[in-house]
Amino acid sequence: MSSRSHKQALVFSAAEFLQELNLELKLQASAYTLVMNFWEKTKRNHAIEHGAISLLLSRMPHNQPMAGYSIPAGFFIIGNVSTEQVQGTTTEALSRMQAGEADLAISPFCGTNIVVGAVLATAGTLIGYQLGGRGMNGVSRAFSNAALAFVASRPVGRTVQQWYTTSADVGMMTISDITRYQMGKVIIHWVPTAF
Numbered sequence: 251m252s253s254r255s256h257k258q259a260l261v262f263s264a265a266e267f268l269q270e271l272n273l274e275l276k277l278q279a280s281a282y283t284l285v286m287n288f289w290e291k292t293k294r295n296h297a298i299e300h301g302a303i304s305l306l307l308s309r310m311p312h313n314q315p316m317a318g319y320s321i322p323a324g325f326f327i328i329g330n331v332s333t334e335q336v337q338g339t340t341t342e343a344l345s346r347m348q349a350g351e352a353d354l355a356i357s358p359f360c361g362t363n364i365v366v367g368a369v370l371a372t373a374g375t376l377i378g379y380q381l382g383g384r385g386m387n388g389v390s391r392a393f394s395n396a397a398l399a400f401v402a403s404r405p406v407g408r409t410v411q412q413w414y415t416t417s418a419d420v421g422m423m424t425i426s427d428i429t430r431y432q433m434g435k436v437i438i439h440w441v442p443t444a445f
Contacts, residue, residue, distance in 0.1 A: 287322070288322050291322035291323075291445060292321060293414075293415060294416075294423060294443075295321065295322070295323075295324055295443055296416045297347060297416040297418050298325065298343050298344055298420060298423070298441075299441075300343075300355050300356065300357040301339075301342075301344075301347060301354040302327060302340040302342075302343045303316055303318050303327065303359075304354060305339040306327070306329070306335060306339050314330065316328065323443070324426075324440060324442040324443045325441050326438055326440055326441070327340075327439045327441065328438050328439075330435075330437055331437065333430045336428055336439045336441065337425075340428070340441050344420060344425060347418045348421075348423075351418075352418035354418070355412075355417070355418040356408055356412055357411070358404065358408075362411045362414075362415045363408070363411075364407075365407075366403050366406050367399065367400060367404075367407065370399035370403055371399040371400060374392075374396055374398060374399040375392040376392075377395060378391035378392040378394060423443055423445055424445075425441060425443055426442040428441050428442075
C-alpha cells in the first residue's frame with residue numbers, strides 16, 4: 251500500500267469513526283431528552299395538580315378528602331368534586347402559574363413531605379440509637395431525633411418539592427378535555443395535558 255493510499259484509508263476510517271460517534275451521541279442525547287421530558291412533564295403536571303387541589307380545598311368544606319397523582323401525560327384528582335370545579339380550578343392554577351405565581355406549585359399535603367419525613371425520621375432514629383450507645387440512652391436519642399425529623403420534614407419537604415418534584419415553569423402547557431370516572435363512591439378526574 252502506498253503512503254498516499256494509506257493516508258486516504260486513515261482519513262476514511264477517521265471519518266467513518268466520527269460519523270458513528272456522532273450517531274451514538276445523538277442516540278444518547280435522544281435517550282437523555284426522553285428521560286428529561288418524562289421527568290420534567292411529570293414535575294409540571296405535579297405543580298398544576300397541587301395548584302388545582304389547593305384551589306379546590308379552599309372552596310370546599312374543610313372535611314372534604316382529596317388526593318392527586320401526576321404522570322407525564324397529565325394527572326388525576328380524586329375526590330367528591332364536579333368536573334366543572336376541576337376544569338375551573340385547573341385552568342385557574344395553570345393561568346396563575348403562567349403569570350408567575352410559583353408558590354401555588356408547593357403543597358403542605360404532598361406525598362413528598364411524607365417521604366422526606368420518613369427518610370429523616372429513619373435516619374435520625376438509627377443514628378441516635380447508634381450514637382446513644384444502644385441502651386436506654388440510645389432509645390432516648392432515637393426518639394429525640396425522630397421528633398426533630400418530624401419538625402424538619404415540612405420545610406425540607408417544601409424545598410425538595412421546589413427543586414425536585416414540582417416545576418411551576420409550565421410555559422405553553424395546555425389542558426385537554428377532562429374525563430370523569432366513578433368507582434362506587436370514589437370519583438376520579440383525569441386531566442390530560444400537552445406541552
